[in-house]
Amino acid sequence: QVQLKESGPGLVQPSQTLSLTCTVSGLSLTSNSVSWIRQPPGKGLEWMGVIWSNGGTDYNSAIKSRLSISRDTSKSQVFLKMNSLQTEDTAMYFCARILQWSHFDYWGQGVMVTVSS
Amino acid sequence: DIQMTQSPSLLSASVGDRVTLSCKASQSIYNSLAWYQQKLGEAPKLLIYDANSLQTGIPSRFSGSGSGTDYTLTISSLQPEDVATYFCQKYYSGLTFGSGTKLEIK
Numbered sequence: 001q002v003q004l005k006e007s008g009p010g011l012v013q014p015s016q017t018l019s020l021t022c023t024v025s026g027l028s029l030t031s032n033s034v035s036w037i038r039q040p041p042g043k044g045l046e047w048m049g050v051i052w053s054n055g056g057t058d059y060n061s062a063i064k065s066r067l068s069i070s071r072d073t074s075k076s077q078v079f080l081k082m083n084s085l086q087t088e089d090t091a092m093y094f095c096a097r098i099l100q101w102s103h104f105d106y107w108g109q110g111v112m113v114t115v116s117s
Numbered sequence: 118d119i120q121m122t123q124s125p126s127l128l129s130a131s132v133g134d135r136v137t138l139s140c141k142a143s144q145s146i147y148n149s150l151a152w153y154q155q156k157l158g159e160a161p162k163l164l165i166y167d168a169n170s171l172q173t174g175i176p177s178r179f180s181g182s183g184s185g186t187d188y189t190l191t192i193s194s195l196q197p198e199d200v201a202t203y204f205c206q207k208y209y210s211g212l213t214f215g216s217g218t219k220l221e222i223k
Contacts, residue, residue: 035212045161045204045214060212094160102208103151105172107160 002026004034004095004108011114012085018113022078022095027106029053029071034078035098036069038091039110046091050098051078085115119143121207123215129223136192138218140205145185149209152181152190155217156201164203165190197222 008020022034029051036048049059051069059067068081078095092112096104120143130136140150148168153161163172165181168188178193192199200222205215 044216045206047212047214096160101212102149103163103166103206104153104161105163105166107162110160 002097002106004097004106006093006095006108006111008093008111008113010112011116012089013117014086014115016085017081017083018085018089020080020093020095020111020113022080022108024076024078024095024097027097029073029076029078033098033100034071035096035104036078036080037094037096037104038089039094040088040091048080048082087115089113090115119146119207119210119213121205121213121215123203123205123218125218126216127219127221129221130195131223132195132197134195136195136199136220138190138203138220140183140188140190140215142186142188142207146207146209148184149207150181150183150188151206151208152179153204153206154199154201155204161204195220195222 003025005023012018031053033052035050039045049069051057057069066082071078092110094110095108097106122141124139150168152165155161164175164179169181180191182189202217202219204217207213
């Protein structure tokens with residue numbers, strides 16, 4: 001049974017760095033790829049980036065300069081770090097398995113992050 | 118960049134109705150399209166991929182069609198549990214979601 005679960009702080013101060021963890025079970029990160037996707041309250045979905053099964057990464061060009069995705073395959077965890085947070089980064093953050101450059105078939109429940117002082 | 122436009126933004130229909138949701142791309146995306154259902158407070162759920170392939174476990178009342186720039190998600194007989202927001206997502210030339218269609222029961 002495939003499961004993904006996001007964790008991290010619910011509140012981050014403006015200009016600070018966001019660190020989130022996606023813990024995966026039921027699949028191996030060395031043969032599966034994981035993306036981060038976010039959704040501001042009441043709005044649509046934005047793909048943020050991906051870490052591929054080979055460890056390579058790709059990012060949304062709009063936020064590439066602020067974003068880093070990494071992983072620890074031994075712990076089945078994928079990490080997101082995004083710096084210089086602003087209020088517009090307030091959103092639900094999801095991790096999801098991505099099939100090649102394609103669709104997302106397994107999603108975590110999401111973690112809400114609020115950027116506020 | 119290829120833009121994705123969903124319509125309508127809000128749709129109200131009765132139980133048992135045939136419902137059609139639209140997703141249009143600003144240029145051809147060669148059937149590289151998925152549909153997701155997102156219920157309130159939940160993560161999106163994959164319904165359709167490659168424009169017309171039904172994801173395992175999804176009821177057969179959901180179907181996808183289209184080609185080129187125009188794609189459609191059809192619910193053949195609307196059920197109360199289908200109340201949700203539906204998003205399309207392209208994966209040709211980048212990963213982009215549409216703005217969503219909120220489906221309500223009349």
